[in-house]
Amino acid sequence: MNKTKFLGPKVYLLIFPAIALVIVSQCITFPAKFNWLLVIFLISIAIIERIYMHLFNKLWLPYFIIVIGLIIFAKHSILYSFFYLVPDAVIIWLKRKVSIWYDLLPSLSISLITIVVGNSFYNWTSHSYISRLETLLLLFVINWVLAYFFSFFESGKLTTSPVVSTFIPSWFEIGVIFPYLAVFNYFSYPVVMSAFLAYLIVVKVCHSRRMQVNETHVRQLISLIGTKLQLQILLMDLGSIKGVYYPNKRLIVIDHKLDYPEQLDTLVHEWIHCELRKYKKSPLFLEEIWVTILEAVISWYYVFNLKRIFTAGGYK
Numbered sequence: 001m002n003k004t005k006f007l008g009p010k011v012y013l014l015i016f017p018a019i020a021l022v023i024v025s026q027c028i029t030f031p032a033k034f035n036w037l038l039v040i041f042l043i044s045i046a047i048i049e050r051i052y053m054h055l056f057n058k059l060w061l062p063y064f065i066i067v068i069g070l071i072i073f074a075k076h077s078i079l080y081s082f083f084y085l086v087p088d089a090v091i092i093w094l095k096r097k098v099s100i101w102y103d104l105l106p107s108l109s110i111s112l113i114t115i116v117v118g119n120s121f122y123n124w125t126s127h128s129y130i131s132r133l134e135t136l137l138l139l140f141v142i143n144w145v146l147a148y149f150f151s152f153f154e155s156g157k158l159t160t161s162p163v164v165s166t167f168i169p170s171w172f173e174i175g176v177i178f179p180y181l182a183v184f185n186y187f188s189y190p191v192v193m194s195a196f197l198a199y200l201i202v203v204k205v206c207h208s209r210r211m212q213v214n215e216t217h218v219r220q221l222i223s224l225i226g227t228k229l230q231l232q233i234l235l236m237d238l239g240s241i242k243g244v245y246y247p248n249k250r251l252i253v254i255d256h257k258l259d260y261p262e263q264l265d266t267l268v269h270e271w272i273h274c275e276l277r278k279y280k281k282s283p284l285f286l287e288e289i290w291v292t293i294l295e296a297v298i299s300w301y302y303v304f305n306l307k308r309i310f311t312a313g314g315y316k
């Protein structure tokens with residue numbers, strides 16, 4: 001199964017603002033003189049970023065780390081991060097009128113917790129290139145873990161789709177952006193801007209590729225997997241579940257309410273489960289991690305090779 005149900009009250013989401021309040025009040029420092037250029041820059045970045053925000057869910061795309069990462073290496077990063085995070089939250093609220101208590105404050109708090117932990121960690125290190133790279137990776141991991149809890153408390157479900165849909169942008173961040181940012185031990189406007197624009201381009205390309213997946217592609221993949229691997233694949237209403245697999249019956253069922261890129265991901269996900277079940281049974285948690293990584297690689301391979309793999313009349 002791709003999702004498990006959990007009846008958790010949303011009130012757990014208030015844990016995030018509570019933690020953020022305590023650690024921010026303990027760790028925040030104030031400069032003798034404000035850097036107004038940095039303040040204006042951060043507000044501008046928040047607005048530009050928000051224009052692109054319809055592409056992916058904010059929490060699952062921590063590119064604020066690109067901006068915040070370099071502030072971490074400068075002084076008073078916790079204070080300055082407010083000039084980035086608060087305008088961002090205000091724009092979200094104006095656009096979507098989301099719940100302040102159960103959406104806006106918890107997501108703002110997740111960003112603040114990430115920044116405080118990253119800042120404390122960096123202050124404790126030797127301030128070398130490696131320690132800056134480690135700090136960025138730490139920010140990335142903390143943000144992901146907290147965002148996962150947020151999503152779990154909010155919807156009561158665990159889902160792998162954020163990992164899969166942001167897989168390439170995330171690896172671009174880890175493999176290219178972080179090693180580049182870590183060269184600098186101070187906040188440089190051209191560095192932050194160039195990293196930010198490169199990242200936006202990658203996100204835009206990946207997103208438009210994913211959006212090209214249509215019904216024909218999904219049907220052709222069903223036919224491809226079905227005939228080559230002797231698997232029966234059905235599309236039907238599964239309620240809140242995305243997909244189910246029955247390895248003994250060689251049967252996979254996908255929820256037909258999902259959009260086409262998600263149908264493709266889920267099909268690949270359940271197919272990998274079925275194949276792994278042929279081999280030694282591993283603990284469910286470990287299997288899910290493996291399946292998610294393989295799903296991301298295989299799904300993105302299909303997304304970037306739609307034209308080559310699928311044709312109008314069938315698959316090659």
Ligand SMILES: [Zn+2]
Pocket residue numbers: 001002269273288291
């Ligand atoms: Zn699964």
